[in-house]
Amino acid sequence: MGDERTRILNMLKEGKITVDEAEELLSALEGQGGGKELSALSPDSAKKLKYFHVIVEPESGNGKKDRVNIKIPIAIIRAGVKMTNLLPEDARDKINGAFREKGLGMTLDDIKEENIEDFIEALRDMTIDVEADNKRVKIFCE
Amino acid sequence: MKIPPLVMYLRIKEPEESGIRLWIPLFLLWLFVIFLLALFLPLVVLLALISVHVPEIRRVFIFAGIIYEIIFSLRELSVDVEGEHQVFILKFM
Numbered sequence: 001m002g003d004e005r006t007r008i009l010n011m012l013k014e015g016k017i018t019v020d021e022a023e024e025l026l027s028a029l030e031g032q033g034g035g036k037e038l039s040a041l042s043p044d045s046a047k048k049l050k051y052f053h054v055i056v057e058p059e060s061g062n063g064k065k066d067r068v069n070i071k072i073p074i075a076i077i078r079a080g081v082k083m084t085n086l087l088p089e090d091a092r093d094k095i096n097g098a099f100r101e102k103g104l105g106m107t108l109d110d111i112k113e114e115n116i117e118d119f120i121e122a123l124r125d126m127t128i129d130v131e132a133d134n135k136r137v138k139i140f141c142e
Numbered sequence: 143m144k145i146p147p148l149v150m151y152l153r154i155k156e157p158e159e160s161g162i163r164l165w166i167p168l169f170l171l172w173l174f175v176i177f178l179l180a181l182f183l184p185l186v187v188l189l190a191l192i193s194v195h196v197p198e199i200r201r202v203f204i205f206a207g208i209i210y211e212i213i214f215s216l217r218e219l220s221v222d223v224e225g226e227h228q229v230f231i232l233k234f235m
Contacts, residue, residue: 051218065224065225065226066224066225066226067222067223067224068222068223068224069220069222069223070220070221070222071218071219071220071221072219073215073216073217073218073219075211075214075215076212076215076216076219078211078215079208079211079212079215080212082208082211083208083212085204086201086204086205086208
């Protein structure tokens with residue numbers, strides 16, 4: 001158990017996890033009596049991305065009530081990627097053509113099941129926070 | 143264990159109207175689907191065996207698997223749009 005505590009503290013020291021995450025891991029470790037391997041308590045598995053959020057809200061004091069709050073489970077994105085494999089060839093060509101028209105340097109063939117986890121993991125670092133027209137738009141994953 | 147959405151909540155409010163507020167018990171639908179699957183299980187098994195040689199049927203099975211995955215991942219999907227006088231809320235629980 002001592003080793004695992006040290007590993008958590010080292011991860012905190014190296015900045016791999018936050019203080020809150022370290023606390024969470026330590027309390028989980030104490031709760032398990034040290035019987036569980038740290039790998040099972042690693043921040044990656046503990047903080048697997050689950051939702052994609054789109055939030056639009058008026059700035060405080062604006063008085064407007066327009067707001068949007070969308071929470072999409074990441075699992076839908078995974079299933080959607082699998083769905084692309086079933087698209088007929090001509091539909092794929094049309095979509096790829098539309099990608100080219102819009103200047104996107106990718107095709108549907110680049111979106112593969114084995115790449116999707118990397119793509120989702122990349123979303124972890126993506127946060128869009130824009131303020132315009134007395135509104136605040138936030139897009140992030142958690 | 144994956145659990146499908148058990149309830150769907152839909153609320154639509156238009157200006158100067160009370161709008162609609164629906165709680166749809168999806169779990170009743172799943173019970174019906176399970177009943178149907180049990181009923182047609184021999185046929186499904188037969189089609190699964192045929193699908194080894196017929197790629198079109200195999201695609202149908204793959205498609206059904208993806209639909210199943212999408213339905214199960216709908217749980218906790220939430221769309222909440224609120225305007226000055228309009229409201230649209232869709233939640234799967």
